[in-house]
Amino acid sequence: MSLIGGACSRRARSEGDPISKPSIARSTATMSTATTLSRVTGFVRMWATAFALGATALASSYNVANNIPNMIFELVAGGILSSLFIPTFLEIREQRDEEDAWKFASHVFNLSVLALGAVALFGVLMPQVFIWTQTFRLPAGEAEQIRGTAEFFFRFFAIQIVFYGGGMVMQGLLNAQRRYVWTALGPVFNNLVVIATMFAVAYIGATTTTGLVVLAVGTTLGVFVMFAVMVPDLRRGGIRYTPELGLSDPAIRRMLWLAVPTVIYTVTNLVAVSFRNASAFAVAENGPSVLMYAWTFYQLPYGILAVALATAVFTELSEAAGRKDTHAFGEHLISGLRTTG
Template identity: 30%
Template sequence: MSEEKSRIARAAGVVGGATLMSRILGFVRDAFIANLFGAGMAADAFFVAFRIPNMFRRLLGEGSLTSSFIPVFTEYLTQKSREEAREMASAFFSLAMVVLSLVTIGGIILAPQIVTVLAHGFTSIPEKFTLTVTLTRMMFPYLFFIGLVALCMGILNSLRHFAAPALSPVLLNISMILSVVLLAPFFKEPVLALAIGVLIGGVSQLALQLPFLWKNGMRIKLEWKPGHPGVVRVGWLMAPSIIGLAVTQINVLVDTIVASFLKEGTVSYLYYADRLLEFPMGIFAIAIATAVLPAMSEKAAKNDMAGVKETFSYALRLTLFLTIPAMVGLIALGIPIISILFQRGLFSYNS
């Protein structure tokens, strides 16, 4: 078990290091956004619009999909053959493309209705509402790409390859930073450049994963087999996971709905604060969870329930050891941290 703990710690270190790089670039990105848009109408519109595909991503992508797919895929790797695992992954990838395409098309068509529900307060300000709908339609295709990215990440993590998936968000941050710097001056509404950056980031993230899949012998083929036993099992596992995640997303929606009725900038304040909260979560909690899930799935596939419990216990202790000090630090140093990171340009001390 000590060897397994070392593997988990090393994997968590790789994921945590890559996540740290991504989070730092994320703060650079947010600093550019805060400097250019502050906490005004354009920033509020962008953050609401960006939250919508991200909400669906967490429900259908990296949240429920990854946690449901990895155990089944790992079982195929452990108990069957690598080729059968590849066939199952190909079948699920093909089905995911269809489902994500339908959700994306539906989101683009119903963008005004979705924004009305999620940010009803914006309807009293036509210019703000129209801008939010436009941004939502531009960024909804991001869901298609990031959903497939989540599936690729699940496959690679199951194969104990963590570097490429963990570095993937770096490309999103880079594309958004470059879009602000290079494209924003060419738009009447500079915030539209950010939406283009999001789309480029989604495509780039998917493009990064595919060569590593091929290198690891997982050449995904488009095979329409929705009735494949592995695909059906993943679907059944996803159902309760989606319900559980929906509860969390409802909390986020309530925040957004209430904030949309408050003074301009409130949505942006919530976003910037949430970004700060996600920094230690991504480096520690999510990194450990990413590293430990394939290990637990492998033990479960071998019916080693004692090993599953011991691995989970170790991961939980490690997570608490790292996140409790981070929590205390954020509570004590929230104001100076926000000031250092964001207080410049249109983002004032009051912001």
């Protein structure tokens, strides 16, 4: 892209296009609708899980093992990608050009998949290390069976860590382009796959070897599908992939440095969750599964309204910050606050 072309494209973006750029209210409404569908299918998923597994030690082993990939992803890359990737991508796009922004996105994607892939491989080979962090308060008489089942599940679930990392980059790119529908609908497809899996497990028998394998594979397949459905929309948005790590990219180094406070917060949160699960096991072998069912209800209002609004507002604030447009930044912030009221 020429300097003149880059300047023109930045000027066009800074002036704004009310037709091509949806408002915060419309973006929030779109995501809230999709998120409501996600939450509805999420409740059906919870019911199907309770139908297939109940509130049992098996359900606790499954839920703990299935939650660890999310925790590891958040520790290694989640905070960085969710809070810093979009602002940095939009800043590069506004201050340089599209080509540099897409190169940066490729570097982040490649580094995320590589780092998380290494962690996932370690999880497959040494699942007991991860499972212990959630079960260290288990009574001695129950520890062997519950940990053994959880370790079996985690050997399958560890690959989810890679899907979360690559999928988060794709989701960020779609959000940066105001393409919110498929990022919000992804969890719906995940829920549908897991619902089908749970009914299959209930038919086969949850405690049989075949049932355990179907449960492990089906749950991991759901996470893969959740992010795979975003690929066609990303291609329509004009993806430009570069197979480079970009270790010398100053934007990567800057993003990692800015991530230090986020990592500290994530570590403290994960420690709290580990103690929560371990303490739940100390009370009863089905403690974590009971917590999971209750947490699903607790998250409903936040998931439908707050997440959708925060995603839309964050994208607009990030672009305004990238342009150093304090007036637009203030307008978007006020608009978001008014919407919450």
